[in-house]
Amino acid sequence: MKSSWTVDKIKEGFDRFIKENGRLPKSMEMDTKGVDYLPNRKFIERNFGGLEKLRMELGYADTHFGKGKFRSEIAHKANTNGRNIELSLEKLLKSKFGEVFVHTEKIFDDTKNRVDFYIYSPDGNFGIDVFGTDTMHNLQSNMSAKLKKYLGFKEKLFFVVAGDSFSQDDLDNYIKRKNFRITFWRNNNRKASSLQANARIVTNKTLEKIISDMKTYLNPLT
Numbered sequence: 001m002k003s004s005w006t007v008d009k010i011k012e013g014f015d016r017f018i019k020e021n022g023r024l025p026k027s028m029e030m031d032t033k034g035v036d037y038l039p040n041r042k043f044i045e046r047n048f049g050g051l052e053k054l055r056m057e058l059g060y061a062d063t064h065f066g067k068g069k070f071r072s073e074i075a076h077k078a079n080t081n082g083r084n085i086e087l088s089l090e091k092l093l094k095s096k097f098g099e100v101f102v103h104t105e106k107i108f109d110d111t112k113n114r115v116d117f118y119i120y121s122p123d124g125n126f127g128i129d130v131f132g133t134d135t136m137h138n139l140q141s142n143m144s145a146k147l148k149k150y151l152g153f154k155e156k157l158f159f160v161v162a163g164d165s166f167s168q169d170d171l172d173n174y175i176k177r178k179n180f181r182i183t184f185w186r187n188n189n190r191k192a193s194s195l196q197a198n199a200r201i202v203t204n205k206t207l208e209k210i211i212s213d214m215k216t217y218l219n220p221l222t
Contacts, residue, residue: 005039007058010039011058013035014038017035018135020135025038030051085160086130086162089117089130089207090102092208096214098217100221101120103117104116109153115150116129121215126155126157126158127155127157129146129157130162131160132162136174143195150196156198158207159202167203168202168205168206
């Protein structure tokens with residue numbers, strides 16, 4: 001364990017835990033090996049009189065970020081961010097590729113699953129799925145559902161995380177650290193899936209950079 005833990009250093013650790021899990025750590029989680037950016041609970045009890053007192057000292061109004069009012073606020077914010085990004089992205093895509101080459105809510109398999117945007121480009125057609133999330137924990141939940149949904153999607157696919165809660169480095173590092181592998185039942189057979197080779201999880205800014213270099217078809221309407 002690190003020999004010196006300042007209040008500022010511990011707050012940095014708390015904020016990182018909140019970003020990854022959507023709430024402050026519980027007492028038992030302070031001793032988890034994977035949470036090496038926080039001191040153990042005995043240190044907290046000995047130097048700060050317990051976890052609850054330290055939370056108050058650091059100015060956290062909510063002691064559990066995964067329940068009740070705060071959880072509802074997170075969900076509302078994430079959904080709003082997702083919708084706002086989706087609208088601005090649609091405008092950007094049509095401006096870049098032309099309205100006739102940008103399809104929204106396109107069905108891509110026999111079960112009538114739809115991709116938010118499907119774009120035709122000389123560099124290869126691709127799909128975009130936009131969603132909002134404010135925590136790494138919720139990102140994992142969202143991706144588990146989406147991996148199953150997009151099993152039949154063969155073209156390039158970009159999962160766009162709306163909002164500014166994460167940088168591209170945050171997403172890339174999380175993918176390396178976590179395995180987006182899920183198991184489920186289909187037609188009485190157990191299936192497993194991980195992030196497809198044709199797919200990438202990106203921020204809105206990263207996607208804008210990617211499509212800025214893509215070739216476009218001549219607009220037949222001009």
